[in-house]
Amino acid sequence: MKAPLAPAPRDADPARDVLRRAHALLEDHGLANAAAWKRDHPGRLAVGYMPVYAPRPLFEALGCLPVAVFGGGDRDVIRGDSYFQSYICHIPRSTLELGVSGALQGIDAMVFPAICDVIRNLSGMWQMLFPDVYAAYLDVPQNFRPEVGGAFYRAELERIASDLVARGALALDPERLRAAIVTENARRRALLALGDVRREEPWRCPASEAYAITRAGGALLAADHLALLGEYLAAIALRRGSPKDNVRVVLTGAFCEQPPFGLIKSLELAGCDIVDDDLQLGLTYIEGDIDAEAADPLGALVTAFLERGAATASRYIGDAHKGDALLARVRRARADGVVFAAASFCDPALLDEPMLEAAMDEAGVPYTSFKYAENTGQFHVIREQAGAFSDAVRLWESAP
Amino acid sequence: MIERITAGIDVGAGAVKVAITASRAGDAGRVLASAVERIRRREVHELTARLFADVCRQAGVEPEALPYVATTGDTEAVPFATGHFYSMTTHARGALFLEPRARAVLDVGALHARAIRTDERGKVLTHRMTSQCASGSGQFVENIARYLGVPLDDVGALSQGSRAPEAVSGICAVLAETDVINMVSRGVATADILKGIHVSIAVRLAKLLRSLKTQGVVFVSGGLSLDTGLVDAVRESLGEDRGAPLEVVTHPDGILAGALGAALLGSYRHAQLERRARAQADAAAAVAP
Numbered sequence A: 001m002k003a004p005l006a007p008a009p010r011d012a013d014p015a016r017d018v019l020r021r022a023h024a025l026l027e028d029h030g031l032a033n034a035a036a037w038k039r040d041h042p043g044r045l046a047v048g049y050m051p052v053y054a055p056r057p058l059f060e061a062l063g064c065l066p067v068a069v070f071g072g073g074d075r076d077v078i079r080g081d082s083y084f085q086s087y088i089c090h091i092p093r094s095t096l097e098l099g100v101s102g103a104l105q106g107i108d109a110m111v112f113p114a115i116c117d118v119i120r121n122l123s124g125m126w127q128m129l130f131p132d133v134y135a136a137y138l139d140v141p142q143n144f145r146p147e148v149g150g151a152f153y154r155a156e157l158e159r160i161a162s163d164l165v166a167r168g169a170l171a172l173d174p175e176r177l178r179a180a181i182v183t184e185n186a187r188r189r190a191l192l193a194l195g196d197v198r199r200e201e202p203w204r205c206p207a208s209e210a211y212a213i214t215r216a217g218g219a220l221l222a223a224d225h226l227a228l229l230g231e232y233l234a235a236i237a238l239r240r241g242s243p244k245d246n247v248r249v250v251l252t253g254a255f256c257e258q259p260p261f262g263l264i265k266s267l268e269l270a271g272c273d274i275v276d277d278d279l280q281l282g283l284t285y286i287e288g289d290i291d292a293e294a295a296d297p298l299g300a301l302v303t304a305f306l307e308r309g310a311a312t313a314s315r316y317i318g319d320a321h322k323g324d325a326l327l328a329r330v331r332r333a334r335a336d337g338v339v340f341a342a343a344s345f346c347d348p349a350l351l352d353e354p355m356l357e358a359a360m361d362e363a364g365v366p367y368t369s370f371k372y373a374e375n376t377g378q379f380h381v382i383r384e385q386a387g388a389f390s391d392a393v394r395l396w397e398s399a400p
Numbered sequence B: 001m002i003e004r005i006t007a008g009i010d011v012g013a014g015a016v017k018v019a020i021t022a023s024r025a026g027d028a029g030r031v032l033a034s035a036v037e038r039i040r041r042r043e044v045h046e047l048t049a050r051l052f053a054d055v056c057r058q059a060g061v062e063p064e065a066l067p068y069v070a071t072t073g074d075t076e077a078v079p080f081a082t083g084h085f086y087s088m089t090t091h092a093r094g095a096l097f098l099e100p101r102a103r104a105v106l107d108v109g110a111l112h113a114r115a116i117r118t119d120e121r122g123k124v125l126t127h128r129m130t131s132q133c134a135s136g137s138g139q140f141v142e143n144i145a146r147y148l149g150v151p152l153d154d155v156g157a158l159s160q161g162s163r164a165p166e167a168v169s170g171i172c173a174v175l176a177e178t179d180v181i182n183m184v185s186r187g188v189a190t191a192d193i194l195k196g197i198h199v200s201i202a203v204r205l206a207k208l209l210r211s212l213k214t215q216g217v218v219f220v221s222g223g224l225s226l227d228t229g230l231v232d233a234v235r236e237s238l239g240e241d242r243g244a245p246l247e248v249v250t251h252p253d254g255i256l257a258g259a260l261g262a263a264l265l266g267s268y269r270h271a272q273l274e275r276r277a278r279a280q281a282d283a284a285a286a287v288a289p
Helices: A016-027 A031-040 A056-061 A091-100 A117-129 A146-166 A174-200 A207-219 A222-237 A261-269 A297-308 A324-332 A347-363 A380-396 B044-059 B087-098 B138-148 B152-160 B173-186 B190-211 B228-240 B254-287
Strands: A046-049 A065-068 A109-113 A134-138 A247-252 A272-277 A337-343 A367-372 B004-011 B015-023 B030-038 B069-073 B102-108 B113-118 B124-129 B216-221 B246-249
Touching (some): A016 A207, A016 A222, A031 A065, A031 A207, A046 A056, A056 A065, A056 A146, A065 A207, A109 A117, A109 A146, A117 A134, A134 A146, A146 A297, A174 A207, A174 A222, A174 A272, A174 A297, A207 A222, A207 A272, A247 A261, A247 A324, A261 A272, A261 A380, A272 A324, A324 A347, A337 A380, A367 A380, A380 B087, A380 B124, A380 B254, B004 B044, B004 B087, B004 B254, B015 B044, B015 B254, B030 B254, B069 B087, B087 B124, B102 B190, B102 B246, B102 B254, B124 B190, B138 B152, B138 B190, B152 B190, B152 B228, B173 B190, B190 B228, B216 B228, B216 B254, B228 B246
Parallel strands (some): A046 A065, A109 A134, A247 A272, A337 A367, B004 B069, B102 B216, B216 B246
Antiparallel strands (some): B004 B015, B015 B030, B102 B113
């Protein structure tokens, strides 16, 4: 491992422009983009949705712009706090704050996929607080037999589609859905290519950048996100540099409320290469292509959810062993350890964590754990913990 | 045994420290060259690059020939680094190099202080930090010295000459600074004010150390390790608090502990990576037809 060949000057970074655009989308939660899109497509609907997974190809096939509403980030929460007890996570507060402050005025419908009771309650509150906005709780099956969970999930999708059509969305056309699935598959493959670069050459694609580029897709049509991803991948291929001797970690538990950008950056600065994470799990939730050739594309969307949904805390895994999926990710990423990062009071993540930690103990995979809120502003303690973890794993081959 | 020449760069809040060491597996290692420069509102990337080049020249090594350049502190200031170690890890290793008997480190830098308990390899066993208040930091001492018109280098000796130290708030830098202004108006001797400041910091540092249940030798590192008045005050505080006796030591190169530790850990890590690469190659050769 040779040291110093000076890298390209920072202002000459080939990815600078594409990253700037991605960050601009993140900073206003994609709302300016949604407003511009609506100006260009009069009468069409912008459909907001919450974590983890939403059937974006269905929304696109209905002529809608899906917009990920993954909380208000570090925005001040004033009124949102008054609706929730102190032991509730932060994402419903900041999302409600976005709503009551009028920031989501351009969002014509809100879909709340089932993840936990807090989000289910939020969907009810949305219906009461914003009666003019369509708000739907998307219940997802935990029984994955086609005749049971499949029929139920299809009915859910058809119900929401029909409600959106009644509010101005285009009629559900199988060919449009098929085209949306083709684009979604292409976007997913581009995200996997991004994941490959992160695993093979993490110096070329820091997790903080991958996160920005991935999350920007929550505010874009799949085709536009695909273009952004292509541009970023081409730009980072031009970067000069060399591998760093960092600890390789999988970050897990952050699939719903998103950690602040500074937290991801802090982990990197503490010597961690985050070679895999579940931060934007929804965009790669379906593992493998959705069958775009199927005679019934809505059925293909349902089948993909039933058969190839990612193992995460909000999905029942039956008799499978909790932790096997995480261990497989650790092995695929050739990770040295795991960072469990869960939002404070996130029941799905925190209830899973002891089982996942036990699985890591059993497999001899070192890990460290901490909690955050989307508006956490001080990262010193987390950086200290991650730094100690990184050093202990590399130098002493154990967790601190 | 191969002698590895490696570099450590410690970019702190107040100063940049660079060290180049030569070490073999199992030996203590030696310092080939080192330098410390205060940042003083300069562009930290440029300062670090220039200081690194100077130290390489002093050591007679080409930067590109160094197998491992380790950073500690602000890693973003050193884009050409091979790897990064966290500051408590490097201070622990640097302390062990400068004082092989050390089993605890008090790292007192510009922005915070940290007590670290270590083992005989320099592995961090546990640690505690001061809170976010500046009252336990070098920046605080620097501010007080500036208010009093005392050159920073003279602070330690002046404090050691104090006969009647004045009590200063040890909780909050703002309150302490108000205390100091009142003392100046009351005509309290500069030496007694400085000693009061040192005592207020030392009491906090002693509590940090005691909370770790440290034993034996404590090494004071970081920029304030050069402040003899503070080191004396730490010894006095630990002597008065009825805890187990601790020997407090420092070294003229205490400020370089982070950079030295980074360089030595870089050497250790490089050897470790080479061993692993050899083992992997051997394993691959063993399964090859």
